[in-house]
Amino acid sequence: MDGAGGAGRMKLHTDMTVNRITDEVWEIPVSAKEGMQVPARIYATETILAGMDSGVFEQVTNVACLPGIQRYALCMPDGHWGYGFPIGGVAAFDSQEGVISPGGVGYDINCGMRLIRTDLTLSDVQPCIQALMTELFRKVPAGVGSKGFVRLDRREFEQVMRKGARWCVEHGYGWNGDLERIEERGCIPGADPSKVSDHAVERGISQLGTLGSGNHYLEVQVAANDRIFDPKTAAALGITGHDQIVVMVHCGSRGFGHQVASDYLKVFEKAMRRYGIVVKDQQLACAPFRSPEGQDYFAAMNCAANSAFANRQVITHQIREAFRTVFGRSAEELGMEIVYDVAHNIAKVERYAEGELVVHRKGSTRAFGPGRPELPDRYRETGQPVICGGSMETGSYLLVGTEQAMRETFGSTMHGSGRTMSRAQAKRSVRGEQLKQQMEKRGIVVKAVSMSGLAEEAGFAYKNISDVVETVDRAGITKKVAELRPIGNIKG
Amino acid sequence: MSGEFRFLEDVALADAAFEASGDSPSELFKAAAQAVIETMVNPHTVSPTWQRVIEHQAPEIATLLFDWLSDIVYLKDAHGVVFREATAVVSEDRPHGGWKLRGTLTGEPIDPARHELRADVKAVTKHLYDVRHDEGREGGRWTARVVLDV
Numbered sequence: 001m002d003g004a005g006g007a008g009r010m011k012l013h014t015d016m017t018v019n020r021i022t023d024e025v026w027e028i029p030v031s032a033k034e035g036m037q038v039p040a041r042i043y044a045t046e047t048i049l050a051g052m053d054s055g056v057f058e059q060v061t062n063v064a065c066l067p068g069i070q071r072y073a074l075c076m077p078d079g080h081w082g083y084g085f086p087i088g089g090v091a092a093f094d095s096q097e098g099v100i101s102p103g104g105v106g107y108d109i110n111c112g113m114r115l116i117r118t119d120l121t122l123s124d125v126q127p128c129i130q131a132l133m134t135e136l137f138r139k140v141p142a143g144v145g146s147k148g149f150v151r152l153d154r155r156e157f158e159q160v161m162r163k164g165a166r167w168c169v170e171h172g173y174g175w176n177g178d179l180e181r182i183e184e185r186g187c188i189p190g191a192d193p194s195k196v197s198d199h200a201v202e203r204g205i206s207q208l209g210t211l212g213s214g215n216h217y218l219e220v221q222v223a224a225n226d227r228i229f230d231p232k233t234a235a236a237l238g239i240t241g242h243d244q245i246v247v248m249v250h251c252g253s254r255g256f257g258h259q260v261a262s263d264y265l266k267v268f269e270k271a272m273r274r275y276g277i278v279v280k281d282q283q284l285a286c287a288p289f290r291s292p293e294g295q296d297y298f299a300a301m302n303c304a305a306n307s308a309f310a311n312r313q314v315i316t317h318q319i320r321e322a323f324r325t326v327f328g329r330s331a332e333e334l335g336m337e338i339v340y341d342v343a344h345n346i347a348k349v350e351r352y353a354e355g356e357l358v359v360h361r362k363g364s365t366r367a368f369g370p371g372r373p374e375l376p377d378r379y380r381e382t383g384q385p386v387i388c389g390g391s392m393e394t395g396s397y398l399l400v401g402t403e404q405a406m407r408e409t410f411g412s413t414m415h416g417s418g419r420t421m422s423r424a425q426a427k428r429s430v431r432g433e434q435l436k437q438q439m440e441k442r443g444i445v446v447k448a449v450s451m452s453g454l455a456e457e458a459g460f461a462y463k464n465i466s467d468v469v470e471t472v473d474r475a476g477i478t479k480k481v482a483e484l485r486p487i488g489n490i491k492g
Numbered sequence: 493m494s495g496e497f498r499f500l501e502d503v504a505l506a507d508a509a510f511e512a513s514g515d516s517p518s519e520l521f522k523a524a525a526q527a528v529i530e531t532m533v534n535p536h537t538v539s540p541t542w543q544r545v546i547e548h549q550a551p552e553i554a555t556l557l558f559d560w561l562s563d564i565v566y567l568k569d570a571h572g573v574v575f576r577e578a579t580a581v582v583s584e585d586r587p588h589g590g591w592k593l594r595g596t597l598t599g600e601p602i603d604p605a606r607h608e609l610r611a612d613v614k615a616v617t618k619h620l621y622d623v624r625h626d627e628g629r630e631g632g633r634w635t636a637r638v639v640l641d642v
Contacts, residue, residue, distance in 0.1 A: 053505065080505060081505055081506075082506075083617050083639075083641065087506070107614045107641045108614060143604055143612065144532050144568065144574060144602060144610070144612040145568050145573070145602045147572060202570035203566060207569065214642050215506075254569075258614040258641070259615075265618065282621070420505075421505070422504075423506070423611075424499060449609055450609045453609075453610060453611060
């Protein structure tokens with residue numbers, strides 16, 4: 001069923017009413033489910049909406065029922081089923097009357113993307129791409145339970161939790177100029193290590209500088225002239241085209257963040273009974289943001305978020321070292337500056353017309369428009385760089401935030417392409433070795449710890465990222481700047 | 493029929509889900525642990541050089557199983573090991589009410605050169621989490637459905 005001006009005869013994986021607001025924005029009214037406080041809005045083309053699994057509709061409307069939610073429960077075009085909140089979800093709660101939910105952040109706290117530019121071109125790198133990927137694979141540990149080279153005791157790890165990427169720069173794993181090119185300058189205030197369990201510390205203390213597995217990766221990519229959509233903005237972001245080489249990293253807070261999330265889901269299950277909160281899914285466990293439990297989680301989550309910024313910073317250091325080894329020139333000489341680093345699994349306190357809000361982004365990216373004071377001077381005019389990773393076979397995108405995103409989506413947009421096929425089905429469709437050979441024939445060198453893990457991440461298991469990017473571009477909540485094509489990929 | 497597990501394909505698009513079962517809680521716990529182990533590594537490539545005994549009590553069997561499986565994920569990162577197999581003895585905790593577990597995990601420190609590594613499990617989740625006892629002849633069958641975040 002759908003309402004007037006709705007999804008018409010489109011076949012959707014839901015019986016709920018879905019009304020068309022524009023060609024890229026769809027709304028599920030509060031009448032669709034008992035308890036909805038606000039409507040749900042999904043950013044998608046007709047085709048993407050029709051392909052969305054039933055979990056998206058169920059979960060985004062469950063989120064719309066949570067106490068203190070403001071304006072809309074949102075889902076981006078890369079949305080798919082997640083735990084409690086859908087992946088691609090955005091929800092903002094009043095900081096006084098609303099809740100905070102670990103399910104709205106995800107297990108991998110501050111999973112995010114980082115893009116590093118270089119002055120190298122494809123012709124510089126192509127002759128030694130095998131050597132470069134081998135050196136990167138050696139320097140950036142990946143896969144199940146991998147350990148990094150940074151040795152920390154608990155006291156020092158607590159400094160990582162408090163200082164994030166700043167700790168890395170202070171210890172020689174980065175440049176002073178790196179920090180302004182990271183969301184929150186790589187250090188979110190309010191991190192309190194006393195709110196973190198021993199189990200979380202034990203899981204994370206030896207993992208700084210590691211990629212992990214699943215859909216995490218390190219990729220060497222090319223920015224070709226014909227894939228730059230906005231040359232002026234691209235240049236301001238350090239992307240000059242002419243087959244320029246860039247490096248993209250996708251990873252998060254590793255076992256440390258996973259344990260913080262697991263610990264607080266348990267705490268919140270009990271807290272909900274105390275505060276009389278009833279949710280439609282156990283994974284939506286939440287507590288009032290101003291409650292002791294809510295504040296404890298926020299302080300622990302910020303520890304994990306800062307450790308994720310530090311993780312990507314140590315990986316950046318290792319990437320620069322690998323390039324120095326292979327090309328015999330310093331990273332400074334190679335122009336290896338960070339373009340930007342964005343979190344796509346996080347809850348943050350931000351100010352909007354409604355006042356101070358706790359904005360949850362789970363598989364969605366902050367996309368602040370031009371002029372926001374949070375942005376560094378260099379990006380104040382362009383808007384915030386947004387980095388969206390595609391599947392390892394296709395490509396990734398660099399975009400910028402817009403003022404429209406500030407008005408419509410709490411300054412948020414998509415984060416990647418979004419899975420459409422189960423891991424098991426992907427493995428049945430292709431063997432890891434076979435996929436590796438196919439990719440190498442197409443000019444993408446692959447280094448993988450797990451061949452089954454590689455098969456699970458095949459390009460056909462994901463939505464076409466270009467369709468997803470076109471949607472947010474046409475909707476106006478981010479503007480595409482450049483497409484980046486992979487030539488080398490490291491997977492856990 | 494003894495303990496067994498099978499991976500469920502249509503439950504978690506981006507993650508790993510399984511159903512484990514056994515004629516007793518002990519068999520269920522062993523089978524479920526093996527499913528978590530095999531999500532992370534091919535256990536035939538792992539030698540039993542490391543061992544850990546785990547004991548837990550919980551008021552409900554579902555909580556006990558959740559804690560047991562979560563320990564496997566924790567030990568993988570905290571001790572840097574992958575596992576070969578698990579044993580579990582689960583019984584009613586008569587003095588306190590509820591259930592208790594004495595389990596063992598064997599494995600060895602991770603060596604990517606020898607171990608056929610699979611997915612790095614982040615967490616055991618409560619999504620669609622279910623433990624049930626189907627009454628029947630000879631004590632019935634214990635079954636659990638578990639979704640792992642990978």
